[in-house]
Amino acid sequence: MIDMLDSTKRRISVTAFLTAAARAVESQRPDRLFDDPWAALLASREGFSILEKGEDRGASIVVRTRYFDEWLQRLTQEEGLRQIVLPAAGLDTRAFRLTWPPATRFFELDLPAVVLYKEARLQAQPRCQRTILAVDLTSSDWENQLQQAGFQPALPSVWLVEGLFFYLPLEQTRQLLARLSRLAAPGSWLGFDAIHSAMLSSPLTSSRIQLTKKNGAPWIGAIADPVALLASFGWQASFVSNARKGYEYGRAIFPFIAPEALNAETEKLYHMLVTAKRLPLEESPRL
Numbered sequence: 001m002i003d004m005l006d007s008t009k010r011r012i013s014v015t016a017f018l019t020a021a022a023r024a025v026e027s028q029r030p031d032r033l034f035d036d037p038w039a040a041l042l043a044s045r046e047g048f049s050i051l052e053k054g055e056d057r058g059a060s061i062v063v064r065t066r067y068f069d070e071w072l073q074r075l076t077q078e079e080g081l082r083q084i085v086l087p088a089a090g091l092d093t094r095a096f097r098l099t100w101p102p103a104t105r106f107f108e109l110d111l112p113a114v115v116l117y118k119e120a121r122l123q124a125q126p127r128c129q130r131t132i133l134a135v136d137l138t139s140s141d142w143e144n145q146l147q148q149a150g151f152q153p154a155l156p157s158v159w160l161v162e163g164l165f166f167y168l169p170l171e172q173t174r175q176l177l178a179r180l181s182r183l184a185a186p187g188s189w190l191g192f193d194a195i196h197s198a199m200l201s202s203p204l205t206s207s208r209i210q211l212t213k214k215n216g217a218p219w220i221g222a223i224a225d226p227v228a229l230l231a232s233f234g235w236q237a238s239f240v241s242n243a244r245k246g247y248e249y250g251r252a253i254f255p256f257i258a259p260e261a262l263n264a265e266t267e268k269l270y271h272m273l274v275t276a277k278r279l280p281l282e283e284s285p286r287l
């Protein structure tokens with residue numbers, strides 16, 4: 001199924017096998033940070049083989065997953081949000097493995113080949129009202145399809161875009177941010193992970209960057225200042241590095257800098273875990 005895609009999208013889609021493989025391995029640990037019982041089934045041999053080559057065996061994916069698990073649960077269970085949208089959902093199984101308040105709507109968007117693959121394998125009962133849309137986020141009118149499927153733009157929503165923006169040219173990331181921001185009512189939240197250009201050029205991370213090239217899905221899309229970028233779309237953002245979160249959770253992330261040496265400069269060599277709240281309309285720029 002994945003072979004139906006054009007080659008660039010195919011290569012990015014294969015990375016969904018990698019993230020599923022990382023979740024499968026983590027789920028086997030006695031001290032696991034989450035349990036994803038479907039990840040092994042979804043990951044395929046390709047995912048495990050890419051995972052084995054990584055310097056930290058997927059620790060950064062594991063830390064990101066746990067961080068955004070906690071974030072989503074807090075926003076739905078404590079802050080009352082009931083619409084969740086996952087653009088580039090890949091083989092994510094949160095709709096099945098986390099607990100959601102009644103009436104939670106969960107929308108997963110990914111390319112048709114990935115959706116077909118996932119739905120053919122995932123025979124399970126979601127714990128929320130789950131809708132899955134087969135769309136190309138860069139070219140199709142997914143906003144309309146989302147609303148036809150029941151998404152209500154007048155109500156606040158949560159948007160989580162994991163593992164996508166660093167594969168895209170910055171212009172495509174900007175376009176996606178502009179499009180989703182138009183659907184996010186004041187009080188909505190947005191989460192994503194991003195990399196700084198220092199990660200693309202530092203000798204400390206060059207082996208990882210080379211590996212992403214060798215795997216056929218190079219990291220190219222750096223965001224220098226996510227707070228300023230998101231402010232231009234009407235969001236108030238902050239971020240934490242996955243290295244810092246990793247030490248908090250007991251997982252060291254490549255390039256293995258000691259916790260006491262983490263600071264604003266060294267943390268540019270890691271993924272930023274970005275979260276943002278949609279500003280009231282009077283404080284937002286017109287998009």
Ligand SMILES: C[S@@+](CC[C@H](N)C(=O)[O-])C[C@H]1O[C@@H](n2cnc3c(N)ncnc32)[C@H](O)[C@@H]1O
Pocket residue numbers: 009012013014015016019020087088089090091092109110111114135136137138139161162163164
């Ligand atoms: C690294 S995976 C991340 C998947 C998931 N968010 C996770 O963290 O496990 C990247 C995902 O982006 C999806 N993707 C890439 N380009 C896309 C596009 N133009 N439209 C929709 N999905 C896309 C891929 O199919 C793949 O599932």
